[in-house]
Each structure stands twice: as C-alpha cells, then as structure tokens.
Amino acid sequence: MAVNSLESYAIVKIDEVDLSNRLAHCKDKTNSNFQCSFRTTGAGTFYVPNQGEKWLAKKIGNIWYLEAKLDTTDQHTWITANMVPGDVRIDGNHLFFTLTNPKTLTRNFTTATDTLASYTSDPQSSAFTGIDNAQAGTVYAQETNLESLRQAYENLRMFTENLAQFVNGLLDDLQEYGLFTPDTDSSDGYGYGYYGAGPYI
Numbered sequence: 001m002a003v004n005s006l007e008s009y010a011i012v013k014i015d016e017v018d019l020s021n022r023l024a025h026c027k028d029k030t031n032s033n034f035q036c037s038f039r040t041t042g043a044g045t046f047y048v049p050n051q052g053e054k055w056l057a058k059k060i061g062n063i064w065y066l067e068a069k070l071d072t073t074d075q076h077t078w079i080t081a082n083m084v085p086g087d088v089r090i091d092g093n094h095l096f097f098t099l100t101n102p103k104t105l106t107r108n109f110t111t112a113t114d115t116l117a118s119y120t121s122d123p124q125s126s127a128f129t130g131i132d133n134a135q136a137g138t139v140y141a142q143e144t145n146l147e148s149l150r151q152a153y154e155n156l157r158m159f160t161e162n163l164a165q166f167v168n169g170l171l172d173d174l175q176e177y178g179l180f181t182p183d184t185d186s187s188d189g190y191g192y193g194y195y196g197a198g199p200y201i
Helices: 143-176
Strands: 010-012 055-058 063-070
Touching: none
Parallel strands: none
Antiparallel strands: 010 063, 055 063
C-alpha cells in the first residue's frame, strides 16, 4: 500500500452477521512487527502504525467490507473520527493491535522446548514399599529422609502450579488477540475466525 497518497485504500471482507453494535480500538505500535488477528471489543477507531489509516464499514452488494483510507496528515496520533462498527477480525498483515496490551510476563526459569515428553506413571503396585526386615540397613526411614521427600514433592507441586498459571497467562494474552477463536464458517473462503486482506483498489 502506498504511503504517499491520501487516497490509498485496502479492503477486508467481513460477514454481515458480525456487524454488531460493538466498536474497535487500536493504537500506535510503531516499534513492533507482531502480526495478529483479533475480534473487536470496544469503542474507538482503527489505526495503522506509521500510516494513519482510517477504517470504515462499507457494504458492496450483499457483502460488508472494511475500507481503510490513508491519512498522512498525522501518522502518530489517534484518528478520532470514523469509528468502525462491528464485531470483526482484522488480518495481522496490516499490523493492527487491540487496545489492551499483553501484560509483562516474568520468567525466572527460561529453558524452553518444542517437545512435550510422555508421562510415565508409577503405580502403587510397583512403588517402593520400604526395607524388609531381612535386608541390611535401617528398617524405618528417618525423619530427615521423609522431610527431604516432602520438600522435593512440594517443590514439584509449586513448579507445576506455577507452570499452569504461566500458561494461563499466555493463553489469556493470545485470546486477547483472538488467536484461538474457531473458524465456524469458512464456506466463503474467508471464514469467521480470521479475515484475510482483500484486493487493493
């Protein structure tokens, strides 16, 4: 899309059923190249970093579109006019963002992997049952042994709980961007979950 013309447009197809009474927010993200798709949730205007595009709902025949008009008069502030009605999803190639930014996640454990290993269970029938009287050594576990085992278990429990909370935090942020909204109507090639960019005119 040209950035030196006040009459540059982009078209994004949306379904008429998605045009509800809700409006959309986006704000300046000039230092980010994150590509996202999201569902609109609040009142406001769409904004493209460094381009200042206004997005308007437009109906051509029986199909609703979002029409983006370039405004180069002010590339770094909010466009206060032309609110966009509808519950719509914008393709991430246009660098649109939701109003709510992801919260900062603090990771003290940073080791990552792409593979989730299988869990090997240890059923009670094969678990350690203690030292038999006929075996050499102390028959009963010492208190310090039990305390060490309890502490190891507690560490594992806390880490697992923390991991679940951390994953929940990531999922919350991804859902904020709408990345997990299912596509329930893909018969037209666009789908309900993610709307791709249409032709440039």
